[in-house]
Amino acid sequence: MCSRWIVSGAIVLLGWFGCSEPRDFASNEDGVDDESWIDVVSIAHVKSLYRGYPLRIDDEVEIRGVVTANDSYGAYRYTLVVQDETGGIEIKAGGDELYTLYPIGQEIRIRCQGLVLGDYGGVVSLGVVSEDEAYENGFIPEAERSRYLKKTGEVKSVFPDTLRIVEATADRVGTYVAFEEVQFIDAEIGLSWSEAESDTDRHLVDRSGDTLVVRTSRYADFADWILPSGSGYIEGILGYFNGTCQLKVVVPKNVVMESPRFGGVEATIDSPDSPVAACSTTDP
Numbered sequence: 521m522c523s524r525w526i527v528s529g530a531i532v533l534l535g536w537f538g539c540s541e542p543r544d545f546a547s548n549e550d551g552v553d554d555e556s557w558i559d560v561v562s563i564a565h566v567k568s569l570y571r572g573y574p575l576r577i578d579d580e581v582e583i584r585g586v587v588t589a590n591d592s593y594g595a596y597r598y599t600l601v602v603q604d605e606t607g608g609i610e611i612k613a614g615g616d617e618l619y620t621l622y623p624i625g626q627e628i629r630i631r632c633q634g635l636v637l638g639d640y641g642g643v644v645s646l647g648v649v650s651e652d653e654a655y656e657n658g659f660i661p662e663a664e665r666s667r668y669l670k671k672t673g674e675v676k677s678v679f680p681d682t683l684r685i686v687e688a689t690a691d692r693v694g695t696y697v698a699f700e701e702v703q704f705i706d707a708e709i710g711l712s713w714s715e716a717e718s719d720t721d722r723h724l725v726d727r728s729g730d731t732l733v734v735r736t737s738r739y740a741d742f743a744d745w746i747l748p749s750g751s752g753y754i755e756g757i758l759g760y761f762n763g764t765c766q767l768k769v770v771v772p773k774n775v776v777m778e779s780p781r782f783g784g785v786e787a788t789i790d791s792p793d794s795p796v797a798a799c800s801t802t803d804p
Contacts, residue, residue: 558582563694564606566632570644574656575637583609586678587626588696589757589770592619594740596770598659599645601694601757602628608694608757612647613669614659624770627673635660635668641761643693680755685730688758688765697767698755702726703781704734704747713769714743721766722747724754729785733766735759742769748777 559581566583569575588608589601600611600622611630613622622628635646638656647657648664660668680698688697702724714720714736722734734754736743753776756769769775 560584561632562606563602563604563609566637566646567607567609567644570637570639572639574650576649577632577635577637579633581632583630583632584672585628585630586676587622587624587628588678589768590619590622590624591617592624593742593770593772595737595756595768597737597739600628601696602630603695607692608696610643610645610694611669612645612657612659613665615662615665622669622671623675625675625678626671627676629670629672631668631670642690642763643760684728685724685726685732686728688732688767690760690765692758693760693765695758696755697758698753699724699726699732699767700753701751701782702732702754703751703777704749705731708747709749711747712744713747713772714738714740716744724767725785727782727785733764735761735766735768742772745772748775749781750777751779751781752777 559579561581561583563583563585566577566581569577583602583604585602585604585608587600588603589596589599591597591599596610598612598614598616598618600613600618601608602611603609630646632646634648636649636657638645638647638650640655645657648660650656650658652658678696680696681692682698682700683692685699685702688699705723705725708722711722712720713722713734716738719735719737722736724732724734734756754767754769755771755774756767759766759768
């Protein structure tokens with residue numbers, strides 16, 4: 521056993537962990553191609569291990585899922601989102617042009633042993649020990665990525681779960697979702713997806729007057745595009761930040777909002793009864 525210091529904000533935590541290095545994929549202790557020793561667990565199980573501080577996983581466990589987001593349009597820099605039947609999780613994969621290696625729809629295995637669970641704003645992710653005190657985990661060095669990530673099978677088509685805004689709750693955070701018959705609020709028509717100086721929140725509204733934040737990185741390739749002025753369809757990964765559910769668009773060309781705008785709704789972005797506020801009632 522050995523000790524490892526993990527820094528979280530201004531708090532320094534001393535955790536005791538086994539220091540065994542993760543084995544190569546599909547090899548047993550003798551280096552023979554054999555998966556019988558692998559304990560495959562769900563994404564929901566791995567996320568449930570987080571207890572409010574950085575946690576290094578030392579058990580020989582693995583999650584398997586499909587890539588639902590990457591850095592193809594800059595919305596998720598150095599990061600993948602992987603989803604199985606129990607939910608989704610951000611993988612701080614590190615490196616540029618991840619989309620060339622891990623396209624959306626790619627089946628993937630994640631070796632969790634040696635990785636660190638961390639939280640930012642209420643979203644739990646997998647990475648390595650962070651060298652930055654502002655973050656609970658860091659990006660996997662590109663040279664070490666193959667130790668933890670392995671593509672399996674072929675790239676397959678993946679489809680989002682279509683929700684109403686009122687159904688965009690914290691238990692769905694990290695999953696690939698879509699919304700129909702929505703539009704950006706009147707006050708934001710003519711604005712870009714993101715301001716140049718900082719990541720930006722815009723707001724969707726549906727015919728019931730329910731609203732949802734759309735969060736776009738200032739580094740996204742489409743950050744300076746003008747928001748669609750019509751109504752229609754939008755999809756992405758449901759995120760969460762400090763009590764607010766938010767949608768992150770991954771592939772902007774999949775946003776189709778060309779129908780006429782609908783009237784008769786008054787967006788109440790800050791209403792305590794809105795689904796945005798409801799996300800704060802349950803941790804993701």
